[in-house]
Amino acid sequence: MDIKTVTLVYFSPTGTTKKVLEGIVGTINAQVVRTYDLTKPESETCVFEEIDEGLVILGAPVYGGRIPMEAERRFRRVKGKGVPAVVVVVYGNREYDDALIEMRELAKEQGFKPIAAAAFIGEHSYSTEKSPLSAGRPDAYDINIARDMGKQLARKVAAAVKADTMREVAVPGNLPLKERHEMKRIPPVTDKAVCTKCGACAGSCPTAAITVADTVETKAELCILCSACVKICPVSARTLSTPQVEKARAWLSETCKEPKSPVIFMD
Ligand SMILES: Cc1cc2nc3c(=O)[nH]c(=O)nc-3n(C[C@H](O)[C@H](O)[C@H](O)COP(=O)(O)O)c2cc1C
Ligand code: SF4
Ligand code: SF4
Structure with missing residues (x-):
């Protein structure tokens, strides 16, 4: 073929x-x-x-x-x-x-x-x-x-x-596979003092959860916590630092330190 x-x-x-x-x-x-x-x-x-x-x-x-x-x-x-x-x-x-x-x-x-x-x-x-x-x-x-x-x-x-x-x-x-349910999420927040209203975060959001006007607004019910908006913000005004995420960060950096290797499945 x-x-x-x-x-x-x-x-x-x-x-x-x-x-x-x-x-x-x-x-x-x-x-x-x-x-x-x-x-x-x-x-x-x-x-x-x-x-x-x-x-x-x-x-x-x-x-x-x-x-x-x-x-x-x-x-x-x-x-x-x-x-x-x-x-x-x-x-x-x-x-x-x-x-x-x-x-x-x-x-x-x-x-x-x-x-x-x-x-x-x-x-x-x-x-x-x-x-x-x-x-x-x-x-x-x-x-x-x-x-x-x-x-x-x-x-x-x-x-x-x-x-x-x-x-x-x-x-x-x-x-x-186990059945899954949507969970309540707390989206990233924007530091108004730092934000330049460039709109990059809104453009990167896969669920169109963000609108940028006088302020940056995020619809929590649409947010999937993907961090795209956090990573794209050119001035680091957008952060995701809820206690839940901070706890996950601490656990991951302690438990998953050893770099893993890719695996391929093919005959
Ligand atoms: C909500 C959420 C849950 C995640 N769960 C896992 C996980 O169970 N195991 C893991 O190793 N990484 C997990 N990750 C990390 C992502 O799989 C990883 O960063 C991936 O490279 C993101 O892919 P992307 O760059 O294509 O968006 C999670 C990330 C998010 C946002
Ligand atoms: S990407 Fe950053 S600077 Fe630009 S609008 Fe969003 S939060 Fe503000
Ligand atoms: S974390 Fe992802 S889904 Fe949530 S607002 Fe940012 S870009 Fe959109």
Whole structure:
């Protein structure tokens, strides 16, 4: 099978998942690379063309050992027609728990054939200068692994007669998946004295929770605590430092110090 087209489908508020997927696709040598960026709030309503050719790479971050509920909803808007798929999760050096198996099952439900999978490490959404958590990941070492994976994938797909002949990838995780519920969240706050009202935070928010006028307002019920607005603010006016997040930061920096390595699942 030739890979003429690769479609990247991802949800990536702070950009680490996107970076890993771009690393993988970089060595596949496809003629066309299409992107379905599910991070944008518009992806909640726009219509995505069914994917009926080439290879698809689906990527999401790990939130609480699963993929974000927001991401799951958006992935359900993308359909495939038996196209081989690679499922990728990116986590902040704690664990990916059931996120990869969740991605694989979701890919199948959406009409894809998951033939490979990977779990990479990204800078933790709650990483700050004062409390760095897997800061700078994916780094050059991770991206080299992603690029190698791309080469292996190209060889694997080229050797296959058709998608039906490729085996479904086995990944760790527990099925059935546990039911989840939306939780109450306290969003990041803005320091009015520092804010320049540039609007970058609003532009980065995957759920359109932020409006910038005389002040910066955040709709708490829409916030998924992704930290995109915190990381993008050019003057560090936006912070997420609730007692709950500070507790998580302290626990993570104590317990998850040892850098983990990416893992790839492919026959
Ligand atoms: C609400 C929330 C929950 C998270 N839960 C986990 C987790 O269970 N395990 C982990 O290792 N990292 C966890 N992370 C960190 C992200 O998975 C990690 O930073 C990832 O690289 C973010 O991807 P993105 O840059 O594509 O947004 C969590 C982050 C957030 C915002
Ligand atoms: S990105 Fe920062 S400076 Fe710009 S509007 Fe948002 S909080 Fe204010
Ligand atoms: S307001 Fe909430 S959802 Fe929006 S970017 Fe900030 S942390 Fe993410």
